[in-house]
Amino acid sequence: MAGLRRRRGEVGSLPAADPRLPRLPRRPRRPGARPPPYPNGWYRVLDSAQLPPGTVRSLSLLGEHLAAFRTRDGQAHVVDAYCPHLGANLAAGGRVVGDCIECPFHGWQFRGEDGKCTSIPYAEKVPDFAKVRTWPCCEVNGMLLLWYHCDGTGPTWAVPEQPQIAAKEWVFRGQTEHFVDAHIQEIPENAADTAHLAFLHGPSFLSGSDLRYTKSKVWDFMKHVWKAEWQPEPEPNQHCSRMLLQHTATVFGKRFPLLDLSVSARQVGPGLVFLIFEHAFLGHGVILQTVTPLEPLVQNVVHKIYYQKNVPAIVPKFILRAECVQFERDITIWNNKQYLLKPLLVREDASIQKHRRWFAQFYSEKSTRPSAPKEGLDW
Incomplete structure (x- = not known):
């Protein structure tokens, strides 16, 4: 790239960079x-305008596949992209239902606030442990930002x-x-x-x-x-x-x-x-x-x-x-x-x-x- x-x-x-421009060979890189x-901190994922109410967007950053969605009342959420049920991608055909994102495979619904599954269309009871990981996010200066911390620690600033x-x-x-x-x-x-x-x-x-x-x-x-x-x-x-x-x-x-x-x-x-x-x-x-x-x-x-x-x-x-x-x-x-x-x-x-x-x-x-x-x- x-x-x-x-x-x-x-x-x-403007035109893309000329592919003929010289590129020097890299020196061998040692992993250590x-x-x-991935340092710990806040990162921009989208402009706020790129996520209108009721929409779902696929994200790939920080080595993770994520799904961003905005509820009808304007609240933005970011969750892991893959449904814990059978691994369907929530951002590939998923939709916003109330304050949840709905899996396109079996209709499981996950709440954006805490990731908890609130509905399984064909099940009598939703298991308490059924949930998807959520990511802390905020909207400032017209941008949606996500908090990353390798230890799972919440935002410190x-x-x-x-x-x-x-x-x-x-x-x-x-x-x-x-x-x-x-x-x-x-x-x-x-x-x-x-x-x-x-x-x-x-x-x-x-x-x-x-x-x-x-x-x-x-x-x-x-x-x-x-x-x-x-x-x-x-x-x-x-x-x-x-x-x-x-x-x-x-x-x-x-x-x-x-x-x-x-x-x-x-x-x-x-x-x-x-x-x-x-x-x-x-x-x-x-x-x-x-x-x-x-x-x-x-x-x-x-x-x-x-x-x-x-x-x-x-x-x-x-x-x-x-x-x-x-x-x-x-x-x-x-x-x-x-x-x-x-x-x-x-x-x-x-x-x-x-x-x-x-x-x-x-x-x-x-x-x-x-x-x-x-x-x-x-x-």
């Missing part, structure tokens, strides 16, 4: 050389609501969607790797995301200048970290003030980032970045931008486009790199190790680890 991308909303469509693939979105002061202006072939930890670790900003993201976004051409002399007249600092937050928000970013641009060696931008990127758990933009003339807005592991080394990354409704839509579209180009440069690196448990670092890289210590809180002793590959030709 390297480089695969999809754009939706008001951003418009990476952290567990809440997803913050962006007040300007709730008050409709900032309106949706588009989104991008990418699939990244990497461990989830690689993506937020970029915030602490401030040294890569000048080298990878210094060349003008006008030069595109293909790393063979980003340093082309054609676009050398414009450069991005970044100043960044990353720090974890203290208790009770130890599950959060923050990167403060100052962006300026030079054109023919002279500063171009119109592109001065202040960004506060707040990481909330392993899979949510709030990028708040502040511009002296062009107003304020936020990009909501969500990272959801589909498989151990496949991440679904969505960027949704909300901006002041009195600002012309072309402004947030331009910001999202520029951010998308820069993000796709990172994707090329992630898709072809190897996670090193003990990287060779210099003193200026100290924040990377600090970030790894901070991120370790999202793993538990029981966190799923990649299985060792089998010897021989058996799959």
Whole structure:
């Protein structure tokens, strides 16, 4: 899936990544050389608008097959996809009945709140132990999010609501969607790797995301200048970290003030980032970045931008486009790199190790680890 991308909303469509782009061979990967693939935390599964009342959606994420459904009164639920009776997929033909999801095979009905079976059409009594596993979920900022914890522990923190979105002061202006072939930890670790900003993201976004051409002399007249600092937050928000970013641009060696931008990127758990933009003339807005592991080394990354409704839509579209180009440069690196448990670092890289210590809180002793590959030709 390297480089695969999809754009939706008001951003418009762009062609898929050129399959002819070079892809470097991966170095051999040892199963124990990476952290567990699924950190504990909240993850986006759908936009709220994608689950109207009375509908059922099939989900595949975090190595699980799930079914999401919304009751007629608007309550969303997520349960295991497979019926404990004979294994039918509740999301493949199942329907919403009251506050339950009904199995398409024999009509067993499971309550969304606790997963308990409330009705078996042909049975005189429903066994007390008949139930399907439910997953804690919430709806914030127009998204349905699911709580994952390898130990089955309930949510230990809440997803913050962006007040300007709730008050409709900032309106949706588009989104991008990418699939990244990497461990989830690689993506937020970029915030602490401030040294890569000048080298990878210094060349003008006008030069595109293909790393063979980003340093082309054609676009050398414009450069991005970044100043960044990353720090974890203290208790009770130890599950959060923050990167403060100052962006300026030079054109023919002279500063171009119109592109001065202040960004506060707040990481909330392993899979949510709030990028708040502040511009002296062009107003304020936020990009909501969500990272959801589909498989151990496949991440679904969505960027949704909300901006002041009195600002012309072309402004947030331009910001999202520029951010998308820069993000796709990172994707090329992630898709072809190897996670090193003990990287060779210099003193200026100290924040990377600090970030790894901070991120370790999202793993538990029981966190799923990649299985060792089998010897021989058996799959």
